[in-house]
Amino acid sequence: MEDYLEAIYHLEREHRVARVKDIAGRLKLHKSTVSSALKNLAERRLINYTPYGLITLTPEGTRQAKEVVRRHETLRDFFVKVLNIDSQTAEEAACLMEHAIPGIIVDRLIQFGEFLEICPRSGKAWLEDFQHFCQNAAQTRRCEACLSQCLENFEEKQHHRQPQTLLLQDLQPGQKGIVLSVDTATSPGQRVKELGIRPGVVAQVEGLGPYGDPVEVKVKGYHYSLRREEAAAVTVELP
Amino acid sequence: MEDYLEAIYHLEREHRVARVKDIAGRLKLHKSTVSSALKNLAERRLINYTPYGLITLTPEGTRQAKEVVRRHETLRDFFVKVLNIDSQTAEEAACLMEHAIPGIIVDRLIQFGEFLEICPRSGKAWLEDFQHFCQNAAQTRRCEACLSQCLENFEEKQHHRQPQTLLLQDLQPGQKGIVLSVDTATSPGQRVKELGIRPGVVAQVEGLGPYGDPVEVKVKGYHYSLRREEAAAVTVELP
DNA sequence: CGCTATTGTTTTGTCAATCAAACATAATTT
DNA sequence: AAATTATGTTTGATTGACAAAACAATAGCG
Numbered sequence: 001m002e003d004y005l006e007a008i009y010h011l012e013r014e015h016r017v018a019r020v021k022d023i024a025g026r027l028k029l030h031k032s033t034v035s036s037a038l039k040n041l042a043e044r045r046l047i048n049y050t051p052y053g054l055i056t057l058t059p060e061g062t063r064q065a066k067e068v069v070r071r072h073e074t075l076r077d078f079f080v081k082v083l084n085i086d087s088q089t090a091e092e093a094a095c096l097m098e099h100a101i102p103g104i105i106v107d108r109l110i111q112f113g114e115f116l117e118i119c120p121r122s123g124k125a126w127l128e129d130f131q132h133f134c135q136n137a138a139q140t141r142r143c144e145a146c147l148s149q150c151l152e153n154f155e156e157k158q159h160h161r162q163p164q165t166l167l168l169q170d171l172q173p174g175q176k177g178i179v180l181s182v183d184t185a186t187s188p189g190q191r192v193k194e195l196g197i198r199p200g201v202v203a204q205v206e207g208l209g210p211y212g213d214p215v216e217v218k219v220k221g222y223h224y225s226l227r228r229e230e231a232a233a234v235t236v237e238l239p
Numbered sequence: 240m241e242d243y244l245e246a247i248y249h250l251e252r253e254h255r256v257a258r259v260k261d262i263a264g265r266l267k268l269h270k271s272t273v274s275s276a277l278k279n280l281a282e283r284r285l286i287n288y289t290p291y292g293l294i295t296l297t298p299e300g301t302r303q304a305k306e307v308v309r310r311h312e313t314l315r316d317f318f319v320k321v322l323n324i325d326s327q328t329a330e331e332a333a334c335l336m337e338h339a340i341p342g343i344i345v346d347r348l349i350q351f352g353e354f355l356e357i358c359p360r361s362g363k364a365w366l367e368d369f370q371h372f373c374q375n376a377a378q379t380r381r382c383e384a385c386l387s388q389c390l391e392n393f394e395e396k397q398h399h400r401q402p403q404t405l406l407l408q409d410l411q412p413g414q415k416g417i418v419l420s421v422d423t424a425t426s427p428g429q430r431v432k433e434l435g436i437r438p439g440v441v442a443q444v445e446g447l448g449p450y451g452d453p454v455e456v457k458v459k460g461y462h463y464s465l466r467r468e469e470a471a472a473v474t475v476e477l478p
Numbered sequence: 479c480g481c482t483a484t485t486g487t488t489t490t491g492t493c494a495a496t497c498a499a500a501c502a503t504a505a506t507t508t
Numbered sequence: 509a510a511a512t513t514a515t516g517t518t519t520g521a522t523t524g525a526c527a528a529a530a531c532a533a534t535a536g537c538g
Contacts, residue, residue, distance in 0.1 A: 020516055030497050035517055037495085052503060052516060083347040096339035102332050108322040108373065115372045121360040133354045134347065136439070151390055200375070259486055269527050274487055276525085291486060291533060480538095487532070495523085502517070508510090 002068045002099055003027055004037050005046060008057055009065035018055040070221040072098040074106050078113060084131050110221050114202045118178065118239060164238045169215055169231035171205040177236025178202055189233035195224055197234060241307045241338055242266055243276050244285060247296055248304035257294040309460040311337040313345045317352060323370050349460050353441045357417065357478060403477045408454055408470035410444040416475025417441055428472035434463055436473060 007026045011018035020038070024031045042049040046061035057065055072094045079090035116122045171177055179201050183189040197203060197219050206223065207216035213228035246265045250257035259277070263270045281288040285300035296304055311333045318329035355361045410416055418440050422428040436442060436458050445462065446455035452467035 021514085029495095031516065032498075032518080033496055039517095040494095079344060083344065083351060085344060085347060089341065089343060093339070093341050093344055096341075097336055100332070100335035100339055102328065102335075104328060105318060105322065105324060105332055108324060111373050112322060112369065115369045118372075119365070119368065121365060126358065126360060129358065130351065130354045133357075134350050260484085268525090270486065271488080271528080272526050278487095279524095481536100482538100483534105483536080485532100485534070487530100489530075490528085492527085493525090497522085498520090500517100500519080503515080505512100505514070507512075 001037070001041065001046075002064070004034070004041060005057065005061055005065040006068045006072070008047060008055060009062070009069060012056060020055070023055075066222070067103075068098060071101055071103075071106050074109050074221050075101065078109050082113065082116065082127065084127075084134065106221065117176075117202070165235055166238070167232050168203060168205070168217070168226075168234035168236050169212060169228055171203075171236065173205055173207050173216075175238070176202055176204040177238055180235045180237050182235075183233040186229075186233055188227060188230040192226065192230045192233055196220055196222070197224075202239075203234070203236060240276070240280065240285075241303070243273075243280060244296065244300055244304040245307045245311070247286065247294060248301070248308060251295060259294070262294075305461070306342075307337060310340055310342075310345050313348050313460050314340065317348050321352065321355065321366065323366075323373065345460065356415075356441070404474055405477070406471050407442060407444070407456070407465075407473035407475050408451060408467055410442075410475065412444055412446050412455075414477070415441055415443040416477055419474045419476050421474075422472040425468075425472055427466060427469040431465065431469045431472055435459055435461070436463075441478075442473070442475060 007023050008018040011022050020031050020034050024034045038049050038055065041047045045058055046064065048056045048058055075097055076090045076094040079085040079093060080087055165180060168177065179197060179199050181199055182193045182197060184193055201219055204218045205215060206218050214225045215228060215231040217224050217226055246262050247257040250261050259270050259273050263273045277288050280286045284297055285303065287295045287297055314336055315329045315333040318324040318332060319326050404419060407416065418436060418438050420438055421432045421436060423432055440458055443457045444454060445457050453464045454467060454470040456463045456465055
């Protein structure tokens with residue numbers, strides 16, 4: 001059933017509404033199969049559905065679909081970015097595994113990815129070395145040399161260091177920041193904190209509306225749409 | 240079906256033979272369900288089975304069961320050792336996910352674990368910092384300090400360095416080594432190389448028979464039982 | 479040796495997911 | 509507006525996993 005929710009979720013994004021034919025096409029199922037599954041989902045109050053009518057997710061259905069999407073994206077990103085799997089394979093594997101992975105492991109996987117990026121000993125260079133190790137394990141004794149390299153870079157960075165802090169609203173799409181503080185004195189700040197945007201987490205701006213409102217943010221695998229004043233309550237540091 | 244193969248495999252180890260009742264107990268299924276599944280597996284030549292008779296895996300069944308076990312163990316170990324998930328949860332999650340994970344991702348996950356151990360920038364210390372990061376993301380800006388620490392340790396190690404090379408047969412149970420070379424001039428060495436024991440891979444000795452023969456080795460998630468002379472053909476370096 | 483308890487099998491029935499074909503409705507074209 | 513095409517639903521059949529109950533075989537005990 002999760003597959004159906006996910007398909008409907010994506011179709012709702014792409015077109016305004018999901019249609020039986022498209023769901024069937026996406027899941028490679030017969031339309032009659034989809035039709036009866038929809039009745040099932042409607043009974044469970046996960047979709048709004050009347051025969052021949054429009055198909056949309058209910059709030060609860062949307063919530064569940066988003067959870068599935070989060071599991072899916074987390075697995076896929078881990079496979080692609082960390083394990084260096086080609087995106088086709090990663091996508092397929094994520095599809096299969098997304099239904100079985102427990103929430104706590106998804107959380108931990110996300111934290112792992114963040115730590116990997118943040119810690120000066122790992123990061124991009126380390127992942128590239130892993131990639132090299134995968135291709136040619138035998139001669140990856142050069143690791144020592146690369147520690148020195150890593151140190152040099154680090155010391156230089158340390159030297160010229162002027163930690164760049166700014167507000168979440170000022171990040172460009174694609175940029176990431178580590179949350180330093182959230183101004184909980186204001187009510188937008190309160191809401192933001194309740195979403196899980198707290199000191200230490202990594203927030204990535206995915207998109208900006210016209211005049212910078214709303215701010216599309218990804219935090220802990222969840223996609224949020226923040227008001228500009230909410231994004232203004234968050235101070236971040238560039239990694 | 241993979242669940243059945245796995246259960247039979249483990250029961251064959253524990254007792255000499257698998258019984259319907261035990262399989263049912265392990266998988267929490269009704270004995271009638273198991274009985275019909277066994278017929279199915281027998282048709283596919285994965286188990287040796289006659290009504291009321293002994294249940295054992297065929298060579299092909301054993302092969303498939305070992306693949307499942309490898310996927311299972313790889314996932315579980317990654318969850319426990321890298322993501323720091325408690326073993327109960329890790330075990331359950333591995334059970335659910337083992338049927339969906341593609342072989343290439345298992346391979347990569349194993350390589351990832353090995354690289355994590357081998358690379359002087361990561362290893363145990365790095366994982367401990369990740370653990371700390373999980374518990375208290377907010378104050379893990381201490382990462383910089385810890386790079387210096389890491390460097391000190393490394394330089395000291397570098398200084399007193401006398402890479403310890405020895406033969407695989409001389410490792411103690413539990414010890415790991417990075418394969419430096421395999422003597423393919425001899426026929427035991429040939430066989431060992433065909434198993435995938437090649438320069439660069441990590442080999443862990445899991446157990447030793449009386450007088451050091453056979454040598455139980457784990458390589459790339461596979462468990463092998465090597466003759467002493469086979470283990471003697473492999474030169475390893477302690478990590 | 480024969481009785482009884484344990485274990486394994488067969489039969490029967492349920493449930494859920496699926497497809498194919500027949501049928502119904504909506505959308506589009508003429 | 510009617511005809512045609514596209515889309516969606518219903519019905520019926522199939523399959524596979526499962527359980528309950530009835531039945532069959534084996535093993536252990538007196």
